Amino acid sequence: MIDFPVSTIVHRRLPKEAFYKHLQLSTALKSRFVSYVGEISVANSLTKKNLNLEKETDTKEILLLSIILKKRAFDGKILEVIARQNPHKLVFLLSYEQEVRLAVYHKKLYYSAWMSEDDIELTLSVETLDAIWEDLVRQIALHSPSVEQRTESLEQQLKDQDEIDRLNKLIKKTEAAAWKEAQPKKRFAIYTRLQEYKQKLEEITHGET
Structure with a gap:
């Protein structure tokens, strides 16, 4: 309420x-x-x-x-x-x-x-x-618990939340692209990029950036 x-x-x-x-x-x-x-x-x-x-x-x-x-x-x-x-x-x-x-x-x-x-x-x-x-x-x-719990300024919290949202969208899009790609080299490149996005998300989620 x-x-x-x-x-x-x-x-x-x-x-x-x-x-x-x-x-x-x-x-x-x-x-x-x-x-x-x-x-x-x-x-x-x-x-x-x-x-x-x-x-x-x-x-x-x-x-x-x-x-x-x-x-x-x-x-x-x-x-x-x-x-x-x-x-x-x-x-x-x-x-x-x-x-x-x-x-x-x-x-x-x-x-x-x-x-x-x-x-x-x-x-x-x-x-x-x-x-x-x-x-x-x-x-x-704010809707990510890791961001909500931080004692940072509002501007920093919003910046982190925006980045988390951006990375989540990229991960979802890249995962879909990996499933569709048939060529091994291209699929490997996509998976490499996907892991980079996931690593960045992990870092910002735990406040390490």
């Missing part, structure tokens, strides 16, 4: 047309916005005041935007535009039928997996809005 204090609840629905009129959207993205988005609302607003925080930070407000989708295959560029053109820090809760997923933009767009509403988790456990924002990004963007 999304465990935010009652004091942060807003539940204010935003008219779609009024919302996207304030965004600089290409004609194509505007069309996709209308096609993909059913409803959009501000679910929660996190501020120093309503969280009873003491320290002033650069982050002034974090909004949880709830977006009900018409289609599950959503164009993430829409979220990027919304996040980049909004003065607040934004966390997105995307809903399609009985499934939900979280998204956050921090230099790039990160998603959680699709899951049931009962399985979604997002908590607050730190003392400043800056720290809360970084923790929310971690909860959504």
